[in-house]
Amino acid sequence: MAKQENKIYDVIIVGGSYAGLSAAMTLGRSLRKVLIIDSGKPCNRQAPLAHNLITHDGEKPGDITAKAIEQVLLYPTITFLEGKAISGKKENELFEILTEKEEIFFAKKLLFATGLYDELPELKGFSDCWGISILHCPYCHGYELKHDKIGLLGNGEMAYEFIKLLLNWSKDITLLSNGKCTLTKEQLIDFDRYHIEIIEEEIKSFAHENGELKHVVFMDDSIIELEAIFTKTAIKQHCTIPEQLNCTMTEDHGFVQIDDMQRTTIPGVFAAGDCTTAFRVISGAMAQGTKAGACLNMELIGEEF
Secondary structure (H helix, E strand, O other): OEEEOOHEEEEEEEEEOOOHHHHHHHHHOOOOOOOEEEEEOOOOOOOOOOOOOOOOOOOOOHHHHHHHHHHHHHOOOOOEEEEEEEEEEOOOOOOEEEOOOEEEEEEEEEEEEEOOEOOOOOEHHHHHHHHOEEEEOOOHHOOOOOOOOEEEEHHHHHHHHHHHHOOOOOOEEEOOOOOOOOOHHHHHHHHHHHOOOEEEEOEHHHHHHHEEEEEEOOOOOOOOOOOEEEEEOOOOOOOHHHHOOOOOEEEOOOOOOOOOEOOOOOOEEEOOOOHHHHOOHHHHHHHHHHHHHHHHHHHHHHHHH
8 A cells, every 4th residue: 555655754752641641742852753643542531630630630631641741742743643553554664554444554663551441340330430530540539548448349359459549538438349249367466456347248339429329239238338449450451552563462461561661562662651650640650751752762762763
């Protein structure tokens, strides 16, 4: 297929949230021609406010992203495309990316900043509360719930370790094991020392108002009122193109495997942000994106010199 010159970029960035936009700014300031392709579905889209982010603490995530896009697009070599990349391949010296609208773009290098998809349990009300009052990160939300009555939805070793962490913010914690508790006798002794209630009854639903949790309803129709619940969900890659390109994924959680320069195991393909790590915070994604942008530029310089 003949390649239109205006559709050939130095770098295509798949994913236009914090990591992707940070990389784009670095590349734009390096005079690189960049295309950002973004589907508009960041994992924190339901979160009302962003926290633990200096200069933006307490702002709406959407406002932070909108301002970032505005600033990035001030660099004339950067293009932002609203759409979804669905496939990719290497064609001679260039990478080819296909969108769901059958648009085809080419680039010397690729950066995946596509984040992760949270697989939410099919419990009534859970998805409505996700990111608002059912939460995954105490560093992002714990301060606002300090000393409140909170719950942890989990079991076994995960629950034991997570509650140890949550005790830093609140001593009023209830474990919702959603079935028979699998903690060891030693772990139960520790929980008893901190007066942690354990409810084994299976959950029927989460009663809420616009995502703000009111109470948890159990199968026996009993309820418990909680300000919020923390939990860990199963995760999967938001984008399968790295796997299509044969990038190695980590064995433990299926993250895109990268080296210290944000390079994947496929030459010319880089990754940054949540798709590479369990440390899912905005500042971390920004840092990885900035680093990826610099590393991409240096690799291009090395090839051009």
